[in-house]
Amino acid sequence: MAFRRRNKSYPFFSQEFLIQNHADIVFCLVVFILIGLMFEATAKTAFLFILPQYNSSISIPEGEVSVYHCGWRDCVTILFYFLITIILHAVVQEYVLDEGYLLNLSSLWENYPHVHLRFQVKFFYLFQIAYWLHALPELYFQKVRKEEIPRHLKYISLYLLHISLAYLLNLTRVGLVLLFLQYLSELGFHVARLFYFTDESHHKLFDMWAVGFILTRMVTLTLSVLAVGFGLGRVESQGMDWEAGNFNTLPLRMAVLLLVCLTQAWLLWKFIRFQLRRWREYRQEQAARRRSATRQPARTVKSGHHENGVIKAENGASPRPKKIKTP
Structure with a gap:
């Protein structure tokens, strides 16, 4: 995947070649490390690059906690x-700063229809459609449980529908920005899961992701209404022009906005239900802990006193001996 514009080719391993292609070279190194996670023989080495090292467990009154110390690894x-940061910097430089979609919001709808795409943009959309199409047969190949298939199909269908519409209706600029925000939110979720799997005490990252998830939904709705509702509404066409690729009509724009709004509302509804269920489970767990902490062991009280090793009743009489039944 190319991150930078290429106006001229330079000799291999020259300074200009490294400057122009540094993001691609680093990206290949990162992919090579990630591929190592797929094989048992190299997974242990690959995890050295990804996960923090030198962890140990200590016992505290609340349970075991993982702690870390420093070392050469x-x-x-x-x-x-360091390599990941270089890639992210190149992506932000290329798709945010140089193209100016976020810094100049009017470029999201100006000069519509956007029928002329650069190689990177066209390749990105083709790859996205191919990726989500491949996820359908993977449900069979990975032997996904039947009760989980409907949930996977919903997300795959939503991604395919939104990406395909953005590509076919020439809304590629808006689609790029919204997909960038969506994937950034999902990246935060997977990073939180990764740290949680290494140590269950690292659960605060999920709270940060929850805030980012809500902000992503709000920004997505705002940009969609601004670009599709108001921006394209200024240059609305009376009818669709298939040859020119102009689909800027009121019914179609309203349909696109309705689809985006319903999808974001559905995601928010599922998120709120999940958080409420998680909050109720947490409250029930805390209540159970308080009850177990305040509960005291029952004491057995026996009336009478001991005298010469024999229990005497309060009136001085010996307790009636228990009859032993003969077999």
């Missing part, structure tokens, strides 16, 4: 995230 982890 931290250099390997720092190297991996």
Whole structure:
């Protein structure tokens, strides 16, 4: 995947070649490390690059807690995230700063229809459609449980529908920005899961992701209404022009907005239900802990006193001996 514009080819391993292609070279190194996670023989080495090292468990009154200390293997982890930072910087430079979609919002709808795409943009959309199409047969190949198939089909269908409409209706600029925000939110969720799997005490990242998830929904709705509702509404066409690729009509724009709004509302509704269920489970767990902490062991009280090893009743009489039944 190319991150930078290429106006001229330079000799291999020259300074200009490295400057122009540094993001692609680094991206290949990161992919090579991630591929190592797929094989048992190399997974242990690959995890050295991704996960923090030198962890140990200590016992505290609340339970076991994982702690870390420093060592030379931290250099390997720092190297991996150093490469990740270079890639992210190149992506932001190319798709946010140089193209100016976020800094100049009017470019999202100006000069519509956007029928002329650069190679990177066209390749990105084709790859996205192919990726989500491949997820359909993977449900069979991975032997996904039947009760989980409807949930997977909903998300795959929503991604395919939105990406395909953005590509076919020449709304590629709006689609790029919204997909960037969506994938950024999902990246935060998977990073939180990764740290949670390494140590269950790292659950605060989920709270940060929850805030980012809500902000992503709000920004998505705002940009969609601004670009499709108001921006394209200024240059609305009386009818669709298939040859020119102009689909800027009122019914079609309203249909696109309705689809985006319903999808974001559905995602928010599922998110709120999940958070409420999680909050109720947390409250029930805390109440059970308080009850177990305040509960005291029952004491057995026996009336009478001991005298010469024999229990005497309060009136001085010996308790009636228990009859033993003969077999």
